[in-house]
Amino acid sequence: MLLKLIEEIRNFEGIKRKSHIKIAMDILKNVQDFGKVVVGIGDDAAVLKSNGGYLLFSADGVLPALVREEPYAAGKASVMVNVNDIYAMGGRPVAMVNVVASKNIERISEILKGIAKGCEKFRVPMVGGHLHPDAEEDSLVVSIVGTAKRLLLSSNAKPGDKLIFAVDLKGRVGCKTVRSWDSTSCKSSEDVVQRLEILCDISEEKLCEAAKDVSMGGVLGTIAMLLESSGVGGDIFLDDIPKPAELTINEWLKAFMSYGFILSVNCNNTEKVLNKFQEKEITASIIGEVKEGKVVEMVCGEEREVLFDFNKEGITGSFRDGQSFRIG
Missing domain, CATH: 3.30.1330.10 (PurM-like, N-terminal domain)
Incomplete structure (x- = not known):
């Protein structure tokens, strides 16, 4: 099961299309700053x-x-x-x-x-x-x-961090053209903004330094890009990923979400971060951990398989020769 899912994710267009970012990085690298x-x-x-x-x-x-x-x-x-x-x-x-x-x-x-x-x-x-x-x-x-006031960067994940997936499961299947999960249409503007402000609070209270929103790359693609940008590896625990009943796990892992964020959090702050989301009725769970090296593995029950090995390949090419896209 795990190998089949990994093959499906690796061939997912939402992830494959990110490879073209390398072109922009190469051509514009000398005029970025x-x-x-x-x-x-x-x-x-x-x-x-x-x-x-x-x-x-x-x-x-x-x-x-x-x-x-x-x-x-x-x-x-x-x-x-x-x-x-x-x-x-x-x-x-x-x-x-x-x-x-x-x-x-x-x-x-x-x-x-x-x-x-x-x-x-x-x-x-x-x-x-x-x-x-x-x-x-x-x-x-x-x-x-x-x-x-303070930044959350994709390049700040550190070995030992826990990977937290924060998602609003109180929603519905979204538009037809793209597999998506809509959790904003059914909420007031005030509720939507309050839930997003959690990210600012977490950053300004110095509870986290690394985050990324779940977009076209899906949950696994987003985690992999965050780890690639940080020059690290990690484990992703498939069984711990929360999902809505309306979608299968394969559909959910490739879904575009109106509220979905991956955070890489120091162990000392995980409970505080989880509580921040849960206080606003956002589902937040630890679904993985950051490790030394550049290998991203998926774990499901007793199975463990490599999802990406950044020693051999990249998604965006955002970490090369020990340098991420951070400039200053």
């Missing part, structure tokens, strides 16, 4: 020094099939993924801009209605952008800026 950059290409957001704190920048392009088939959902998702990227870094969103491209005016309207709904839900303004009404292909890109 002219003095103020702390974190460059590779994390959930880029980080610049700013007035004793940090300025965060991120951008996400929405899957073309989702834009084409479910434009309203695509608009909502474009806001959600950017907001989650900022919170995953320990920051708070400030504002967004967008680029919408389509010849279909009705589709443009649905995309913008979805964006408006997302902005209302997450309480983050959409302050500008650009519209291509004559584009040959439909597309949607949103960029966001945020601020942070």
Whole structure:
């Protein structure tokens, strides 16, 4: 069973498509920093020094099939993924801009209605952008800026840390084009923002230094990318991963989540972190641990198999020759 699941995960397009990040890293490596950059290409957001704190920048392009088939959902998702990227870094969103491209005016309207709904839900303004009404292909890109007092970085996982999966299971299966779990549509804006603020609290109270949001790479892909970025390995305990009854474990491991985060936490702080989430009715469980080396293994009952060996291969290429994407 485990070997079959591993093969399925390794061939999952949500993970395989991350390999192209290496191209950007290689071509843009010499222009990432002219003095103020702390974190460059590779994390959930880029980080610049700013007035004793940090300025965060991120951008996400929405899957073309989702834009084409479910434009309203695509608009909502474009806001959600950017907001989650900022919170995953320990920051708070400030504002967004967008680029919408389509010849279909009705589709443009649905995309913008979805964006408006997302902005209302997450309480983050959409302050500008650009519209291509004559584009040959439909597309949607949103960029966001945020601020942070203290950072959660993908490159900060350390051997001995526990891997915590925090997820809102009080939701429903989401859009049809992409396998997803929607736990925001059924909640008030206040509840949604309060749950996201947990990440800021954890960061500012120095309970954690490493985190990443669960996006297109799924739960296992997200853990693997965090470990790769940190230059470490780890064990993932399949039986301990919480999931909703509506999805099988194979479906769940590849699902895109509106609220799902992986945190790498020192053993001394795990109970405090778990309690932070549970106080807001977020399911949080220890599902693995960080180890020396660069091998990621999955454990299920008595079975143990290699998921990724970063001595031989990479997902994003974000850790090379002992250097992660951290600059300052």
